[in-house]
Amino acid sequence: MIIEKNNKTRAKSVPVDANAVEARARATESGETVDVAGTPAVEPGRQVEEALLIFKESLENSVDAIGMTTPDGHHYYQNRAFTELFGTVGHDPSSVYVDKKKADEVFQTIMPGGRWSGELKMYNKDRQVRDIFLRAYANKNDHGNITALVGIHTDITERKQAEEELRISENKFRSIAEKASDSIFIKDISRRYAFANPAMQELLDMPENEIVGKSADEIFGSEQGRIIREIDDKAFCGQSVNTARSLVIDGKEKFFSTSQIPLVDSNGAITSIMGIVRDITAIKQAEEALRENEERFRAIFNNAAVGMALTSLTGHILKVNQAFCMFLAYSPEELTDMHFSEVTHPGDFDIDARLYQELIEGVRTSYMLDKRYVRKDGKVVWGRLGFSLLRNTDGSPKYGVGTCEDITARKRAEKEIRHLNQTLEQQVAERTEIAEARARQLQALSVEMVEAEEHERQRIAQILHEDLQQILVGARFQAQSASRRANPDAVFAHIDRLLEEAIAVSRGLSQQLSPPVLHQFGLAAALEWLARENDEQFGLKVQLETHAPDVKDSSLKVFIFRAVQELLFNIVKHSGVKSANVILTAVDQHLVLTISDPGRGFDPEILNSPVKKGGLGLVSLRERVRAIGGDLVIDSAPGRGCRFTLTVPRSLSETTVPEAARPRSDEPQPMIFPSYAAVFDPNGIRVLFADDHQVLRQGLISMVKGQPDIVVVGEAADGEEALELTRQLNPRLVVMDISMPKMDGIEATRRIKEEMPDVRVIGLSMFDDENVARKMREAGAAAFVSKSESSTELLKTIYEVAGNRPDVARTESSPENTHKTS
Template sequence: MSNAATIKIDYTSSDISKKLRNQEWSNTVLGAIEEWPAPLRSVFNICLALDDPAGICWGKNYVFFCNDAWSNHIGDEYALGQPARQRMEDKWPDFASCIRKARSTGEGVSSDNDSLSFSAFNQRHAEVSFNPVPDGEGTVGGVFILATGIKKATNGEQKYRDKEHERLLREVQTERERLSDIFQHAPSFMCILRGPDHVFERANELYRKLVGENREIIGRPVGEVLPEVEGQGFLKMLDHVYETGKPSVMTDIPIKLNRQPESGGGLETRYLDLVCQPLRDSDGSVNGIFAQGVDLTERHHAREKLQAINDTLEKRVEKRTGELRSYQTKLQSLASRLNEAEEQERQRLAAELHDNLGQMLSIAKMQVDRLRRNHFSEGHPEELRVLREIVNDALAYNQNLMVELKPPPVLHKENVTEVLQWTANKMEKQGLDIEVNDDGKPKPVDKQVRSTLHQSVRELLLNVIKHADTREARMHIQRMDQHVSVTIRDKGKGFDIHEHLLKSTEEGRFGLFNIQERMNWQGGAFEITSKPGKGTKAILYAPLKDQPAQETLAGTEREADPPPDKKKERSVAGQEIRVMLVDDHEMVRRGFRLMIEKQEDIVIVAEASNGREAVKLADEKSPDVILMDVNMPVMDGIEATQQIIASGRDTRIIGLSLHNSQEVIQNMKSAGASDYLTKTDAFETLITTIRENA
């Protein structure tokens, strides 16, 4: 304080000196001049004595002094001895930056005026320096600013400068108009809010259309413009963004707006995607909010309509499914009645042959024999001998036909093994060597099922005799909990299933397609696998007696659970093929499950209803083969296949779809699928395809 007291202020006769002398310093942040630090008083005297523009910024708030030369440049905008940091940073940001650097580093800063964007009316300064001033206590108290190298601008220079200034103003105005046009016609609604009350500064056309085009918006707070949003959480969200400085992102939020307040219209719910971003001033403080968003209301309503349509379709599908189940029940009943009618007709024909034709043929034979004894005792004419042979052949044929038509007694036995053993014995009489294996368990089935199995096995064995080019076959009969399975194998020449499955058969023959249909009607299933040169394997599945018949594999969903998995021997000894089913329709998965669980060498380890579940379960269960539907929700089969293959897992994927489109097939195989089946083909060739890909 003693040093400061020895340094006096040397006031001059200049205008600025007069203002400084008359200033009531005790009312400023610096206090009375006598209390100023000595360095400040010294540099203050230097500033007053200089002819070049000079000034002092003291303290962190830039308490400002200047001499006459500088005062002529800034006018009365800056009050002497008052904090001027904010105004200086707004008008001369480059100056403020140099001041901060000099204060923070304690070193002088010198800069060309052009880099500082500083000009004073018709003068210019070659160099401006910023020199730190100590506060007397070991730290920098302020900055002394001096502009040197002043020269008078010529008229030509001044005209050029004025013209350049006008050009820059036009460019700024053009850019401002361009940005304003972009703001007004942006494809999303926008507005700018200022201050803690969220006063509208700007709002584009889409925002006005959103809230109601007749509202007075600009210069009014949100709560006043949109009173109906009170209590909907919108204002609290704006407060949170303003207070925390953190942006807010909201999607598909419902906001109730009165879009026609002048006509007393009611509230209307709009659905918005909205982003609110804080706006900051030069020192980083939040001073406003920029809000931008998209009105999703029409899309939301369209989604609701689509959902309503989907719900309607679901109900229709449910209704049609019920109708289909009812239709299948009727088909099963019709199949039973057809079987009964067929058996009754056979018995009627057998009785007719026995009671009429058989009797007449017997009488004819007796008359031929009597004629031979009574009239040709010493020799038999050739004509009589031929007649006798014809009558004998007719009798034999009639007897065989009666046997074929009339059900044998064994068909009345419940244990289907006895029926099938009798059928095999009949086929052996036609030259087929059949090896029959049975697990020894009782297999009671209904009369209709026995008849269908008998006719189906007979047809399959006749196919071996006529088409397989072999005289050997094996039949394996096995009980599988609620079902019985009958497997017939041969090592003949085989055939292409797709070419023969739907071919018509001779009159009176069952045919492969009819076998499949009738087994389905009885609540069972039929599978056949064959390849040229590889033999044929056919499997019949039928429900045991007093068990609810399972619905057909032809496509309807079953009420009861399918027969449980019985793991069979895989073609590679001691191993099973681990399969995962991926389809969004439970009905389809059940159909495939029923087919697969009857195989000795294939086991189902997991099921998924969409691609995302499939990717997760593939990692957990490590299946050997995945049956992958193409079209599914959440994630489709193509993307799921790509992810599973990309993981490096040694899993083969078989694509499934209702479509036979080459594009779909190529997309699945490009994703990594090893094979592809249409669902209409899958029920005939699925098992073979799994084994081929395992």
């Protein structure tokens, strides 16, 4: 560097090498001339002096703080910058060092002739710590002796602070960029990417090392790269560019908003650009969905079948659809700007206003209310109002939206239904009262029935004890006395008369319980017998007339007979007269019985009274008649006698016939079976009985003992015993119970048929179950009989199974050839 002399202007401040300072000092002492760099010159002495003056002035004006110390540590020179920075150091130059060890390191390095340079901490004149860049060395003469220790100090505190701020700024930027959800990039002056944050890497699906150094053309293709370059050029021209456009990435169109700004250096020159890219695809889609929703809402609003209205927050109508106009008979123009109170019935305004206020205050999000409206023509109509608020993005209310369904017809129907419900409730209460009265009657009836049953038992017991048993005891005494007399004929004759009386009493009791005439000679004959019985027993004269064909239905015949019997007995008990009329006629598909008497009569309403203590027999009879599809009508009044009209259908279905009145057809009938046993065994059919109940086994054996061609060869109490006895006794047929201990009948049958296939087996069970029968047949049984069947059925099965020929035995267990009674 050339330093020019200027007497009036201060020389430019430059850093000065201490070697040059020392070289000039030596030249001055020897009278030589040197240049600024320390090279000897051929100038006269005056020029040397001027050069030294310029050099010293340069030292003084240098921005670097320069200080010199003798080898023994005496500080003897400092320039103006040194003084401004450190003040007057004094004799100890190490006092400005913050770190004394560092001071020792510097001096130990330069004393041998070395050089030291680096950053360290030093105190300024205000004892503030400053960052200093120090260049220190020892200056030597020609003889190699150290003449001075030179230190050039550059205050780098501001630079270090700037670097720290820059580092912090860069860290902040990188931290923000790395965590940002938006894509951030930097491009250098060549339009190539210099930085891409993680969001940018994710957007492009590329790592940063594949992005940095590439242009937009290389990443997006030439067509899209051209568009991106045009935007970059605007930013490099110093503009802040904001754009929104679509790009195709991985074959999918996406929408982005981009902001780009230029980055400049300290001189204001643009060195790069930074861009922030935000993926607004979802926003675009939401905007499109919002637009479609708005169009859809508009279509629904205008075409809805229910009334709809938009209102301001003050309750004024802003917009209505056609359905709402038709509901209130106003035009859209007439309703616009009207307050909702103007169309609300006064009786419903307060509750509507309260709910609306709660909606505005946020107490509720919506409400629904059935309210009355006043039409333009003054007519009151009902509407179901549903109301809510449309809100801004910040949650504040914007509009009110309401729907209104015309429910006038519904309200009218509800009113009618309430009226009907009240009527129905009244009727239900009345029917409940009747039902409760009927329940009390039935309860009393059940007690009376128990008492009547007990009374009948006592009557029958009295007949047996007072009549039949007394006669039999008397006959026994007569028989005992006859054995002691020489001529017992008279006694035996008396015994014979007593036995005849006993037979008559038992026959009378039997006829009362079930008259044979009823089953043998028909209803008319039975009614005639009943009339005679009432005359003989109670002195009641019954005038009987029958004008109907005989009843073929046995259940109906029994039912009518018992009904007439009850009604005649009722006359005997309550009428107070000794005469009655019974008339039987046929009308269409019904039989009509009229039973009347001229007695004292009664009020029929007492039959429905909850406090009634009598007449329960008539209530029971009426209920039974109605149960079979008939009716009992009672015509009576106090002092006017009674007329009972009983109407029943001509025939009854099985479901309406009382169980006790149904005729039984399962009574055993005597049968003569052909003897097949002689074909196979001249001594009869050899039978083995197997059952775990001894009483039942004995009953079975007693049943067949009267049959001359059946021989009982043994009896077993379980399956194992049955198998063993079959092996020993070789019976022709085994009657096998299924449920037995040790071995059941199914397993025993299977074992018998495996060992002795010619032996026939008949399954016997208390349960009439097809599955049990099937398993028994699968085991080899020839037949299956339920224990509930008659004894004749079992005898018949024994004869049939034993009579099968050996050549057809292979098919005897098939369902079509197996006899099963159930």
